[in-house]
Amino acid sequence: RPPSTWLAFITRAWHSATRTIPDKSQKDEKGRNDPAEQLQVELQAQTKRDIDDKHSSSPSPQTTPKASPQDTQNAPAVPTFTLNEHENSDDDDEEEEDNLPPPSFPALNSAQRASAPTPSFSMPPPTKPNLMAPPSRPTTSLMPPPRVAPSNLRALPNSSTQSMRVPTTGPLPNRGPLPNRGPPVSNGSLALPPSAGSTVKTPNARGKVLLSPGHSPLDWANLQRSGENLSGVDSLVRVTPAMLKEKNGRKGKPAWSSYQGKVYNVTPYLPFHPGGEGELRRAAGKDGTKLFMEVHPWVNWENMLGDCMVGILVSEEQEAPKAAEGSLDDMD
Ligand code: HEM
Numbered sequence: 001r002p003p004s005t006w007l008a009f010i011t012r013a014w015h016s017a018t019r020t021i022p023d024k025s026q027k028d029e030k031g032r033n034d035p036a037e038q039l040q041v042e043l044q045a046q047t048k049r050d051i052d053d054k055h056s057s058s059p060s061p062q063t064t065p066k067a068s069p070q071d072t073q074n075a076p077a078v079p080t081f082t083l084n085e086h087e088n089s090d091d092d093d094e095e096e097e098d099n100l101p102p103p104s105f106p107a108l109n110s111a112q113r114a115s116a117p118t119p120s121f122s123m124p125p126p127t128k129p130n131l132m133a134p135p136s137r138p139t140t141s142l143m144p145p146p147r148v149a150p151s152n153l154r155a156l157p158n159s160s161t162q163s164m165r166v167p168t169t170g171p172l173p174n175r176g177p178l179p180n181r182g183p184p185v186s187n188g189s190l191a192l193p194p195s196a197g198s199t200v201k202t203p204n205a206r207g208k209v210l211l212s213p214g215h216s217p218l219d220w221a222n223l224q225r226s227g228e229n230l231s232g233v234d235s236l237v238r239v240t241p242a243m244l245k246e247k248n249g250r251k252g253k254p255a256w257s258s259y260q261g262k263v264y265n266v267t268p269y270l271p272f273h274p275g276g277e278g279e280l281r282r283a284a285g286k287d288g289t290k291l292f293m294e295v296h297p298w299v300n301w302e303n304m305l306g307d308c309m310v311g312i313l314v315s316e317e318q319e320a321p322k323a324a325e326g327s328l329d330d331m332d
Pocket residue numbers: 166167168169170174203204205206207208209257266273274275276279280282283288291292295296299300301304305
């Protein structure tokens with residue numbers, strides 16, 4: 001027998017050997033066999049139909065189909081293709097396939113397989129394994145990077161943003177408006193000099209000092225709320241430049257400074273000043289507005305030194321007629 005008929009012959013022999021009398025207990029309510037048995041019957045019928053179709057033109061009716069000379073030329077290619085395909089598969093499958101008697105579906109010499117575009121003879125079998133390889137590469141080599149690197153690195157900008165922040169050691173209530181939004185606005189009587197806005201330096205944290213324990217901005221805020229007399233005076237006074245100059249903070253004298261027309265006793269604030277006592281003392285006994293605005297125009301000194309206010313700065317001429325009164329209680 002030609003090789004092309006071997007498989008069909010074996011299939012038929014196997015089916016006839018394994019055919020059993022249908023067991024009615026395995027049939028469902030519609031009287032059909034179970035799916036596996038039904039499939040076997042269909043396969044057998046299909047195989048038989050294919051064989052009959054091929055040999056319908058045979059001159060002599062034969063129970064055992066035989067291949068025509070044309071089939072002999074074409075048929076070997078089919079099993080060759082199938083065998084190569086199996087050779088390229090895993091070795092574990094070989095033993096398993098040896099134990100699998102039923103033919104593959106559709107049958108090797110069936111009309112479906114012959115008309116299918118896949119088993120083209122011009123297509124070499126090794127192309128299949130080559131096409132199967134690429135999907136495994138991205139899963140092993142490309143998957144890990146996107147999980148770790150880009151997203152996480154971009155999600156940690158804290159260090160850079162913190163360095164960009166305006167340095168502060170105190171709570172926000174101590175701050176005035178930002179420099180780019182204009183000078184601090186308090187009330188109409190305390191307008192900034194026209195030249196102050198143009199001479200503002202870029203703020204930085206280099207001049208900050210390490211405050212001693214108990215002298216944080218929060219401690220200062222608590223001291224202000226304590227009700228303690230921080231101004232050193234019982235009532236607001238009119239302060240002349242001569243009076244201000246005398247309170248320079250030296251030799252046990254208090255340190256007074258004027259800021260935009262208001263005079264403050266900065267003595268209790270000296271150890272709380274983030275820029276250090278020395279910097280604050282530079283404005284003692286005189287007007288500190290210019291120095292203040294050069295360093296930190298955003299600081300709201302009116303809130304911070306409210307309880308340290310002594311009075312208002314007046315000229316010597318203004319004060320002379322009212323020297324006898326000496327008190328500015330009516331200013332409130
Ligand atoms: C009594 C008025 C003053 C008050 C209430 C005051 C308050 C402050 C505050 C709250 C800070 C911290 C600023 C921040 O964290 O952004 C500071 C820093 C500083 N202050 Fe004053 N200050 C006063 C006057 C002065 C004067 C007159 C000078 C200079 C002569 C000065 C020099 C500095 C310096 C160098 C720093 C550190 C640098 C900086 O924070 O930019 N301060 N001051």
